[in-house]
Amino acid sequence: MSRPTWDEYFIEMSRVVGSRSTCDRAHIGAVIVKDKRILSTGYNGSPSGTKHCDEVGHELKDTVHSDGSISTHCVRTTHAEQNAIAQAARFGIAIDGSTLYCNQLAPCYICAKIIINSGIIRVVCEKDAHEDTKRVFEEAGIEFVVWGNSLVSKVRD
Numbered sequence: 001m002s003r004p005t006w007d008e009y010f011i012e013m014s015r016v017v018g019s020r021s022t023c024d025r026a027h028i029g030a031v032i033v034k035d036k037r038i039l040s041t042g043y044n045g046s047p048s049g050t051k052h053c054d055e056v057g058h059e060l061k062d063t064v065h066s067d068g069s070i071s072t073h074c075v076r077t078t079h080a081e082q083n084a085i086a087q088a089a090r091f092g093i094a095i096d097g098s099t100l101y102c103n104q105l106a107p108c109y110i111c112a113k114i115i116i117n118s119g120i121i122r123v124v125c126e127k128d129a130h131e132d133t134k135r136v137f138e139e140a141g142i143e144f145v146v147w148g149n150s151l152v153s154k155v156r157d
Contacts, residue, residue, distance in 0.1 A: 006036060007101075007124055011147055014080075014103040017041045022052035023077040028105055030080035032088060032120065034098040040091075042083025046076050053077065081111040085118050097121055106146070109133050116140045 004012065010031050018029025022045035032040045046052045053059075059076035078086070081102060088095045096119030100107075106129035107115060113136060115123060122143040129137070129144065137144045 007145075007147070010038075010099075010101040011103060011124065011126065013038065013041075014101045017043050018080065018103050019043075021045055021077075021080075022054050023058070023074055024054055025058065025074050026104060028080040029103050030084040031101045032084050032095050032098050033101065034095065039093050039095055039098060040084045040088035042080045042085070042087055044077045044080045045083070047078055050076075079108065079111050081107050082114060085114060085120075088118075095119055099124060101125070106130070106144075107133055109136070112136050112142075116142060 010033050014029040014031045016029065017031055018027040021027040021029070021043045026044060028044045030042045031038055053074060053076055058074040060072050061075045062070050062072050064070050081100060084100065085095065087093075098120050099122040100115060100120045102123070102125040104126055106125045106127050107123060109130060109132040112129070112133040116136065120142070122145070123137065124145045124147060126147040128146050134144060
C-alpha cells in the first residue's frame with residue numbers, strides 16, 4: 001500500500017466522519033484542515049439536543065430547481081459543512097485560509113456561501129457541484145477541486 005497524498009488522506013477522514021451521520025439518506029462528513037492539521041469536523045445530522053432522523057424519521061421537503069426539476073431533501077439535518085464551521089466557531093478555532101474536505105456530495109449553494117464567509121479558501125469533494133455553487137466559488141476566488149479530477153494535487157510532502 002502506498003502512502004496517500006494529503007488530499008487522499010483528508011478525503012478518507014471525511015468518509016470516517018460521515019459514518020457518524022444521523023440521517024441515513026446520506027452519510028456526509030466534512031473536515032476542515034490548515035497546514036496539514038485537522039481543525040474541525042462535522043457530519044450531517046439534526047441540531048444538538050433535537051431528535052435525529054434515525055429516531056423519528058425524515059422531515060422531507062421538495063425543492064423546485066430553475067430547470068423545473070424537483071428533488072426531495074431532508075431538512076431536519078444540518079449539513080456536514082455547516083456543522084464543521086459551527087463547531088470551529090463554538091470552540092474558538094480560526095479557520096481562515098483553510099481547506100474543507102467533503103465526501104460524497106459537493107456543497108450546496110447555502111453551504112457555499114457560508115464557506116466563503118468563514119474564510120475557507122479551498123474545497124475538495126468527491127462530486128461536482130451545482131452551477132450556483134461553482135459560480136459563487138469562482139466569483140469569490142475559492143479553489144474548487146472535484147476528487148479524481150486532474151486538478152487534484154498529487155504532491156506528497
